[in-house]
Amino acid sequence: MEPLKPDVKKSVLENSPQAGAADLEEYERLLSLRFTVNPEAQGAPEARERRASIEKRIRELHQKLFPKSSRPPTQSG
Amino acid sequence: MAASDSVIRAIREGDVSKEESKRFTICIIANPSLEAPWNSGAFVIDPIMGDQAAFDASVRYIDTSLFGGLPNEGEQVFADPSISQKVRVLSLFVPGLAAQDSNCLVGEDGVSDLLIARRDVFSAFLAQFGLVADVGYAVTKSAAHTRASAWFTSDDTSQPGVSFTLDGVSRVHCYYNLTPGTVALHCTAYSLTALHEFGHALSSYENGMVVDLYVDSNPGLNCKRGRPIPRTFSTYNGTVFLSDMTRDRLGYPPGWQSYHCELIAPDFPAIMDNYWLSPDGVPEHCEHDAITRRFLLDRILAKLAR
Numbered sequence: 187m188e189p190l191k192p193d194v195k196k197s198v199l200e201n202s203p204q205a206g207a208a209d210l211e212e213y214e215r216l217l218s219l220r221f222t223v224n225p226e227a228q229g230a231p232e233a234r235e236r237r238a239s240i241e242k243r244i245r246e247l248h249q250k251l252f253p254k255s256s257r258p259p260t261q262s263g
Numbered sequence: 264m265a266a267s268d269s270v271i272r273a274i275r276e277g278d279v280s281k282e283e284s285k286r287f288t289i290c291i292i293a294n295p296s297l298e299a300p301w302n303s304g305a306f307v308i309d310p311i312m313g314d315q316a317a318f319d320a321s322v323r324y325i326d327t328s329l330f331g332g333l334p335n336e337g338e339q340v341f342a343d344p345s346i347s348q349k350v351r352v353l354s355l356f357v358p359g360l361a362a363q364d365s366n367c368l369v370g371e372d373g374v375s376d377l378l379i380a381r382r383d384v385f386s387a388f389l390a391q392f393g394l395v396a397d398v399g400y401a402v403t404k405s406a407a408h409t410r411a412s413a414w415f416t417s418d419d420t421s422q423p424g425v426s427f428t429l430d431g432v433s434r435v436h437c438y439y440n441l442t443p444g445t446v447a448l449h450c451t452a453y454s455l456t457a458l459h460e461f462g463h464a465l466s467s468y469e470n471g472m473v474v475d476l477y478v479d480s481n482p483g484l485n486c487k488r489g490r491p492i493p494r495t496f497s498t499y500n501g502t503v504f505l506s507d508m509t510r511d512r513l514g515y516p517p518g519w520q521s522y523h524c525e526l527i528a529p530d531f532p533a534i535m536d537n538y539w540l541s542p543d544g545v546p547e548h549c550e551h552d553a554i555t556r557r558f559l560l561d562r563i564l565a566k567l568a569r
Binding site for chain 2: 187188189190191192211213214215217218219221222224225226241244245248
């Protein structure tokens with residue numbers, strides 16, 4: 187997963203007073219973690235539960251970091 | 264659909280002494296259809312299909328970055344002719360395909376600006392053209408999402424490979440895959456992004472994951488967890504690799520449990536770390552850490568020898 191550019195990180199935090207750096211760090215960590223859960227093992231109940239748990243927390247953090255009134259960050263290429 | 268010279272281009276022929284099916288192959292594909300959002304089942308035509316010039320430029324960028332040809336690029340791991348002249352790189356631009364599941368290689372994440380490779384679609388899509396990939400890049404011109412991501416390779420462990428040991432455990436650089444390593448990349452990507460994602464995609468769920476180092480990651484080939492940080496990071500194939508005690512100039516944030524392998528370019532972040540934070544503002548000066556470089560090199564050499 188492409189790392190966050192420093193200006194994007196700064197912009198996200200400035201535009202999300204309700205969220206802190208720790209929220210963004212957890213959000214980034216979970217987005218990255220998503221790719222380490224072997225999709226070939228998705229059928230296994232344990233992997234399914236783990237994936238669901240990661241996605242639930244990512245959604246919660248996304249709502250906190252990017253409330254609907256603000257635009258999601260775009261990392262121009 | 265039959266293969267056509269008009270849509271498939273050989274950027275590198277690879278090792279022509281081998282039949283095509285045995286050559287290590289990287290396929291760079293103009294993504295025909297986007298799933299927006301990812302996992303929604305809603306498909307639209309990817310704007311890249313209306314901009315072949317942007318796709319061609321992206322193909323040149325990917326090829327250049329992989330083989331060490333960017334201006335100031337320090338990482339030359341695949342630049343040696345014994346590798347760069349044996350790797351086959353193909354580009355595919357297939358116009359006129361419908362916006363549907365079987366033609367959709369990229370999804371737009373609904374909870375971030377990540378582009379997500381739809382890894383299960385790649386092999387069947389390429390099979391229409393008689394192609395099998397070791398690593399696939401899908402290039403998109405999504406209007407809303409620009410951030411690249413990758414899935415590791417799923418190895419075919421039923422077939423042979425080259426054995427190695429990692430911290431006393433036997434593993435294999437498998438010759439073939441069940442699912443190739445897959446990357447979703449925006450056509451405007453630049454600098455080390457294509458090479459960073461290749462590091463993920465070439466690595467393996469079964470035999471060593473090369474993970475991101477800019478978050479407090481779970482263990483992988485290039486990342487371990489625990490404090491205090493031990494002097495020795497890993498023993499790979501009998502070679503001892505040391506730990507990076509300081510994470511170059513970035514430092515490990517308080518509270519992190521992860522730590523990394525010694526760096527080859529100790530003043531710069533590792534390529535799998537946040538290369539945008541290169542202290543001189545030139546990300547291309549970053550290089551892989553020692554074990555990641557050795558592992559990726561051995562893995563590609565194994566596949567080239569099949």
